[in-house]
Amino acid sequence: LMDLYMPLNWFGTYYRAIQKNFVDMENMYDLLREEEEIIDAPGAGPLRITGGGVEFSNVSFGYTPERFVLKNISFKIEPGKTVALVGSSGAGKSTIVRLLFRFYDVTSGSIMIDGQNVKLVQQNSLRKAIGVVPQDTVLFNQTIFYNIEYGKIGASTEEVHEAARSADIHERILNFPDKYETKVGERGLRLSGGEKQRVAIARTILKSPAIVLLDEATSALDTQTERNIQSALARVCANRTTLIIAHRLSTIIHADEILVLKEGSIVERGRHEDLLLKEGLYADMWNQQLKNLEAEKNREISNGSA
């Protein structure tokens, strides 16, 4: 019995985080594996990636049988394209992402990758095909090198440095006390939110998955950091099937499709311009964000002159 509780206690600190976001889902999945009810179907073969196309068909899901948090969700991401999920807190965005990663099984409907049901393929092949850039990356209390190399264990020094360069974090690392050998995390060098996110991007670039899941940070970063991150994100998403949970709508104006979620259902869908023309929920959210930006600018101006 002790053995059963020990890992749960140890895991406890992360538990709240994972309920809310998919904080470092890939690592979490490894930690959880022992307790996980989701197991490979008998005779499951590896997922065979041909282009990385994703399709949700009539997916419904509830964490508990009494309450569905997703209702009849259908959408398709063609290989290499980008779909964005928007909607208020609790609308079901993270749940969609967790289901694609097969953190839970759907209650009804299906999720297919390149025509294969995620329920029927080996989980570790599924997790290999998907890279996650979480909002808030939990780093290991290990060297920065290890934290990036985790994306592809056994990668060469040159590969790790190259991934860090693509993620715009290489120069920063060279300024750390022991460069790539610097210990980071809770008990090491503390990184800023933007730096941690770039570590996650480097890790994902190194992993080079066909599909990328991206949870945009809610907390505002300064403009320069924001720009660096946007260009690093663009690099990690290029030519990869991308599903992004967007909080700032300005980052998804080029998405191939935007799904607007409300209480577990898709209430509007289309490209940015189409959705603005609809003058519905998306247009309201957009106008609200413009107003907030405006107010912020005015605050900055009045602070500056004071």
Ligand code: ATP
């Ligand atoms: P946010 O923008 O705040 O992250 P979201 O749109 O991602 O919200 P989800 O996290 O998918 O929303 O949550 C959808 C619903 O499912 C919410 O009502 C939430 O309370 C519930 N929920 C989320 N995780 C769990 C869980 N582990 N167990 C039970 N209910 C959950």
